[in-house]
Structure formats: C-alpha cells, structure tokens
Amino acid sequence: MTNETMKIPQATAKRLPLYYRFLLNLHSSGKQRVSSAELSEAVKVDSATIRRDFSYFGALGKKGYGYNVNYLLTFFRKTLDQDELTKVALIGVGNLGTAFLNYNFSKNNNTKIEIAFDVDAGKVGTVMGDVPVYHMDELDKKVVEEGIQVAILTVPSAVAQPITDRLVQANIKGILNFTPARLNVPNSIRIHHIDLSVELQSLIYFLKHYPTDTETEEA
Amino acid sequence: MTNETMKIPQATAKRLPLYYRFLLNLHSSGKQRVSSAELSEAVKVDSATIRRDFSYFGALGKKGYGYNVNYLLTFFRKTLDQDELTKVALIGVGNLGTAFLNYNFSKNNNTKIEIAFDVDAGKVGTVMGDVPVYHMDELDKKVVEEGIQVAILTVPSAVAQPITDRLVQANIKGILNFTPARLNVPNSIRIHHIDLSVELQSLIYFLKHYPTDTETEEA
DNA sequence: TGAACTTTGTTTCTATCTTCACAAATAACT
DNA sequence: AGTTATTTGTGAAGATAGAAACAAAGTTCA
Numbered sequence: 001m002t003n004e005t006m007k008i009p010q011a012t013a014k015r016l017p018l019y020y021r022f023l024l025n026l027h028s029s030g031k032q033r034v035s036s037a038e039l040s041e042a043v044k045v046d047s048a049t050i051r052r053d054f055s056y057f058g059a060l061g062k063k064g065y066g067y068n069v070n071y072l073l074t075f076f077r078k079t080l081d082q083d084e085l086t087k088v089a090l091i092g093v094g095n096l097g098t099a100f101l102n103y104n105f106s107k108n109n110n111t112k113i114e115i116a117f118d119v120d121a122g123k124v125g126t127v128m129g130d131v132p133v134y135h136m137d138e139l140d141k142k143v144v145e146e147g148i149q150v151a152i153l154t155v156p157s158a159v160a161q162p163i164t165d166r167l168v169q170a171n172i173k174g175i176l177n178f179t180p181a182r183l184n185v186p187n188s189i190r191i192h193h194i195d196l197s198v199e200l201q202s203l204i205y206f207l208k209h210y211p212t213d214t215e216t217e218e219a
Numbered sequence: 220m221t222n223e224t225m226k227i228p229q230a231t232a233k234r235l236p237l238y239y240r241f242l243l244n245l246h247s248s249g250k251q252r253v254s255s256a257e258l259s260e261a262v263k264v265d266s267a268t269i270r271r272d273f274s275y276f277g278a279l280g281k282k283g284y285g286y287n288v289n290y291l292l293t294f295f296r297k298t299l300d301q302d303e304l305t306k307v308a309l310i311g312v313g314n315l316g317t318a319f320l321n322y323n324f325s326k327n328n329n330t331k332i333e334i335a336f337d338v339d340a341g342k343v344g345t346v347m348g349d350v351p352v353y354h355m356d357e358l359d360k361k362v363v364e365e366g367i368q369v370a371i372l373t374v375p376s377a378v379a380q381p382i383t384d385r386l387v388q389a390n391i392k393g394i395l396n397f398t399p400a401r402l403n404v405p406n407s408i409r410i411h412h413i414d415l416s417v418e419l420q421s422l423i424y425f426l427k428h429y430p431t432d433t434e435t436e437e438a
Numbered sequence: 439t440g441a442a443c444t445t446t447g448t449t450t451c452t453a454t455c456t457t458c459a460c461a462a463a464t465a466a467c468t
Numbered sequence: 469a470g471t472t473a474t475t476t477g478t479g480a481a482g483a484t485a486g487a488a489a490c491a492a493a494g495t496t497c498a
Contacts (some may be wrong), residue, residue, distance in 0.1 A: 007429065011485055017420035021399065035445065044401045047445095048487055055447055063446040064494035086423050095321045099314035103415065111419055150423060174426045176419060180240065182263045190429075192422045194413065196322065200330055200395060201236035203411045204305050204369060207393045210226065210409075230455055254475065266475095267457055274477055282476040283464035 008056040015053055018043050020076045021108055026069050035066035082110045087148045089172075091163060092155035093118040093133055096178055100152055101129040114146060139163070143170040150174045157181040227275040234272055237262050239299055242292045254285035301329045306367045308391075310382060311374035312337040312352055315397060319371055320348040333365060358382070362389040369393045376400040 022042050026034055036054075040047035054060050054067070060075060061067040077083065088105075090097055090113050097116065105111045116133045118124060124135045134142055143151075151172050155163055160181035167175065174190045177183060180198075183191055241261050245253055255273075259266035273279045273286070279294060280286040296302065307324075309316055309332050316335065324330045335352045337343060343354045353361055362370075370391050374382055379400035386394065393409045396402060399417075402410055 009484070010425075013424055013428070014417075014421045016424060017417045018414070020420075021417070037445080042401065046487060048489090049485085051446065052448085052486085059447070061446055062494065063492070064444045064496085066445065080420065080424060081427055088419070095318035096315075099318045100415075102314045105416055105419060109416060109420060111416075111423065149426065150419075152419070174422050176422055182261060190422065190425055192418055194415075194418060195237070196319075196413075197324055197328060197330075198233075198236045198240070199411060199413060200307070200324060200369075200371070201239075201299065201328060202233045203393050203395055203409065204330065205232055205235060205299060206229075206409055207368065208300055209232070210229075228455070256475080265457065267459095268455085270475090270477060271456080278477070280476055281464065282462065283466085283474045285475065 008053075012053045012056060015043075015045060016076065016080060018045075019050070019053070020073075020080055020082075023069060023073045023076065024108055027073055031069055033066050034069055034072075036061075038066075080110070084110060086111050086150055087114045087146060088112060088150045088152060089114065089143055089146075089148045090116040090131065090152045090154065091136075091139070091167070092153065093120070093123050093128065094154060094156075097152075097154040098128065100154065101131050111150075113152070114148060115142060117142075136163075140166050140170050143167065143172065148172065150176070152176045152178070154178045227272075231272045231275060234262075234264060235295065235299060237264075238269070238272070239292075239295045239301075242288060242295065245288050246292055250288055252285050253288055253291075255280075257285075299329070303329060305330050305369060306333045306365060307331060307369045307371060308333065308362055308365075308367045309335040309350065309371045309373065310355075310358070310386070311372065312339070312342050312347065313373060313375075316371075316373040317347065319373065320350050330369075332371070333367060334361060336361075355382075359385050359389050362386065362391065367391065369395070371395045371397070373397045 019039070022039065023034075036047040036050045039045075039050050043050075051061075054072075057075065057079065060072060088111055090100055093101065093116050097118070101113060101116060105113060113131050116128065116131050117136050117139050118133055119136045123133050126133050142148075148170075149172060151167050151174075153160060153164070153167075153175055157179040160177070160179040161183060164175065164183045164185060168185055168189060172189070175183070175185070175192075177191055177193050178196070180195055182193070185191060238258070241258065242253075255266040255269045258264075258269050262269075270280075273291075276294065276298065279291060307330055309319055312320065312335050316337070320332065320335060324332060332350050335347065335350050336355050336358050337352055338355045342352045345352050361367075367389075368391060370386050370393075372379060372383070372386075372394055376398040379396070379398040380402060383394065383402045383404060387404055387408060391408070394402070394404070394411075396410055396412050397415070399414055401412070404410060
C-alpha cells in the first residue's frame with residue numbers, strides 16, 4: 001500500500017505543490033507542527049482529503065500530535081524532486097510571456113525559465129528578467145543543446161501547432177499550453193492546458209447557473 | 220431528464236466554452252455539419268463524453284448525420300448567455316494584469332474587461348488596451364457604480380485577502396484568482412483559482428512520476 | 439500515573455465522472 | 469426500393485474522487 005513506485009491519484013498529485021508551498025511558509029514562520037485541520041483551513045481542502053493524500057506516501061503523521069513541519073517538508077522536497085532543477089523554456093515573449101519572465105518561479109521552486117524565444121527583432125538579443133531572448137529560428141538547436149524538458153507556450157494560436165511539432169522533435173517532455181489551440185502530440189508528451197478565456201467563460205456560466213454553491217478548484 | 224432548470228455536471232459545464240469556441244471556428248470556416256468524432260479530434264475530449272455532454276441539453280443531433288453546426292451554435296449561444304454582456308474588473312495592472320488588458324476577451328465572448336485598478340500613480344488615469352485604469356482607492360465605489368459582477372485578481376498575494384474583502388462588500392459575485400493566496404469568502408461567492416506555479420510544478424511532477432501516460436485536462 | 443483530549447490513518451459510503459457498447463434512427467449508395 | 473454504412477443517445481459498468489466517522493495511538497495536564 002505504501003509502495004514507492006505506486007501511482008498516486010492525479011487529484012492528489014495536483015494538490016502536492018499546494019501543500020508544499022504552504023509548508024514552506026509554515027517553516028519560515030517557525031512553526032514546528034501542524035494538524036490536518038490547520039492545513040485544511042489554509043489551503044481550503046477538506047482535512048480528510050489531506051490525510052488521505054498524505055497517507056498515499058505512508059504514515060507521515062503522529063496520532064494526537066499532527067505532522068512535524070520539518071519532516072513533512074523534507075519528505076515532500078524529495079517526493080517533488082525539489083533538489084533537481086528543471087529547465088524551462090518560454091516560447092513567445094508577448095504580454096503573457098513577459099509576465100512569466102518577471103514572475104519569479106524559482107523562488108519556492110526547483111523550476112527556472114532558462115531561455116526565451118520570440119520572432120520580434122526588438123526583443124531578440126535582450127535579457128528580460130534575467131532570461132536571454134533568442135530568435136525562434138534557434139529554438140530547435142538551443143532546446144536540444146540546453147537539454148530543456150519543459151516549455152511554456154505563449155505564442156499566437158495560429159503558430160502553436162507548428163511550434164509544438166518542433167518542440168516534440170527537440171525532445172521536450174511537457175508543455176504548459178496557454179494558447180486556445182488543442183495540440184496534437186505523441187502521447188509520450190504531457191500537455192497541461194490553461195485556457196484563460198475558457199476559465200473566464202466557465203466561471204460566468206457557474207455564476208449564472210449554479211447560484212450560491214460550493215467553491216470550485218482550479219485547473 | 221431534459222429539464223431547463225436541471226443542473227448539468229460541473230465537468231460538463233467546464234467544457235461548454237471549449238465546444239462553443241470550436242463551433243464558432245467551424246461556422247466561420249463554412250462547415251455545415253459535424254460529428255462527435257470530429258469534435259473529439261479537435262477538442263481532445265472522448266466522443267462519448269461529448270455526446271453525453273450534449274445529451275444533458277436534449278437531443279441536439281441526428282442519428283447517422285451528426286450535429287448541425289448552426290443549430291448547435293445558436294443553442295449554445297443561448298445556453299451560455301452569450302447575448303448578455305458580463306462586466307469584468309481587473310484588479311492589479313502588473314505584468315499579468317497587463318497581459319489581460321491586451322488580451323481580447325470580447326472577440327469570441329460576451330465578456331469585457333470594463334475597468335482596471337492599480338495603486339501605481341504612473342498607471343492610474345491612463346487607458347490600457349481600451350480599459351481605463353483607476354486608483355485602488357476607488358475600487359469599492361466604482362465596482363458598485365458600474366454593477367460589476369466578476370473580478371480578475373492579479374495583485375501581489377499579500378494584499379489579495381483585504382482586496383477580496385472589499386470586492387465582496389462591493390457585491391462582486393465571482394473571482395478569477397491568479398494569486399497563490401487561498402481566499403476566504405462567503406460561499407455565495409464563486410472563486411476559480413489559477414495558480415501558475417502550482418500548474419508548472421504539477422506538470423513536472425507528472426512528467427517524472429507518470430511516464431508515457433494519457434493527457435491531462437486543464438484547470 | 440491516570441483521565442481527558444487530540445488527531446491520525448483507514449474503512450466505508452457516496453458522489454461524480456468517464457467510457458463501453460449497442461439499439462435505433464437516419465443517411466448514402468446501388 | 470432495398471441494402472449498407474453512419475452516427476446518435478443512453479443504459480450499464482467502471483473508474484476516480486471526496487467525505488463521514490471512528491478505533492487506535494498518542495499527547496497533555498492535573
């Protein structure tokens with residue numbers, strides 16, 4: 001039941017980074033222990049769900065006490081591979097892309113945008129928020145060279161598929177897709193879609209059709 | 220079973236805007252009919268799931284034929300209230316906020332960012348991408364005045380909760396929250412969280428722990 | 439030390455969502 | 469007109485997720 005190689009539920013996996021971030025906060029505020037009830041209040045996830053989530057990794061807590069913040073943090077750091085840096089490329093330095101370049105992902109994370117690409121001559125050659133911007137023509141070469149595994153795709157949707165094809169060729173493993181395009185990729189490649197206008201639309205749909213209901217979770 | 224007031228599954232509701240957008244594309248490309256299999260290929264949702272989703276609204280298709288694009292489009296336009304404009308406020312004109320101001324939501328949608336707020340004196344009083352920027356002090360007054368129901372929250376997480384409290388006071392009904400903060404609101408208010416760094420982290424977790432698996436859907 | 443309190447881990451139940459698989463209906467073709 | 473090919477809509481089964489509830493194990497405090 002507590003097998004290292006066992007697959008945990010996807011829903012649980014999506015919550016892990018949330019738990020991890022909150023534990024970091026607790027740690028830096030000097031807190032030594034925490035209960036599933038406290039965690040629940042903070043991350044807005046039912047306490048039974050949290051205990052269940054944790055239990056997939058074994059018995060991490062102590063009855064009548066709760067969880068030791070340090071122990072949990074160390075455990076999750078290992079589980080989330082926080083010690084191994086994952087190199088990320090940003091494709092498309094438009095408004096949204098620029099937001100990412102200035103967003104400090106590596107603060108709490110093992111994640112760093114190493115390189116960005118765009119076709120705009122005014123941007124190519126510059127360094128934006130610590131990240132060098134290269135021309136899109138160099139995409140294939142650079143991604144392979146740097147061994148980049150993850151791409152954040154913030155290009156116009158018309159070019160999303162051709163660029164994705166090149167990323168696949170260049171051995172990328174995962175794509176965070178912010179374009180409305182639904183991409184065709186071999187299924188060895190994982191894509192997470194974040195579709196801003198769908199998010200807004202569905203929020204509005206819920207407002208109009210599900211009045212005064214419970215909260216919904218994110219992407 | 221095909222009751223107008225019946226609540227459809229949340230999972231279905233989240234896919235409706237996706238279907239709607241693709242139908243718009245089909246329509247403008249002149250296509251007259253479409254099958255669930257074609258739709259499936261395009262939006263990457265199992266065809267049985269699509270037929271099931273549609274069936275909550277009644278029998279929209281014809282056996283052996285598929286769906287009439289125009290009919291479907293008209294139906295969804297009504298269902299998604301695309302004729303009634305929803306006013307949206309953008310709170311926090313940083314990098315991410317600016318991206319939204321330049322993102323043309325209203326193109327395919329009934330949604331328009333009407334007004335933006337920030338504390339930066341350099342931004343207050345300007346018009347960014349068609350949207351006037353007001354000082355955060357005017358938030359409460361303006362939101363009530365304009366009858367704004369939805370807010371996109373792109374402020375630093377430290378101020379997310381106090382600003383949310385003010386939005387609640389100003390009778391907002393839904394919030395699209397891009398800050399990492401988990402907001403406390405009365406449960407008459409609907410919040411969708413989009414947590415960019417959690418998205419990136421969980422993508423990476425899946426890459427490392429679920430090699431060569433099926434695709435996952437978005438928020 | 440012992441009684442009262444706390445909190446986990448898990449068993450069980452329930453809800454929600456997805457997919458299979460196929461009858462029924464229609465379209466297309468000869 | 470009749471035969472073959474499509475494609476829907478849905479019953480039934482399966483898969484995944486969420487929450488209640490409680491015994492067991494520990495903590496706290498007098």
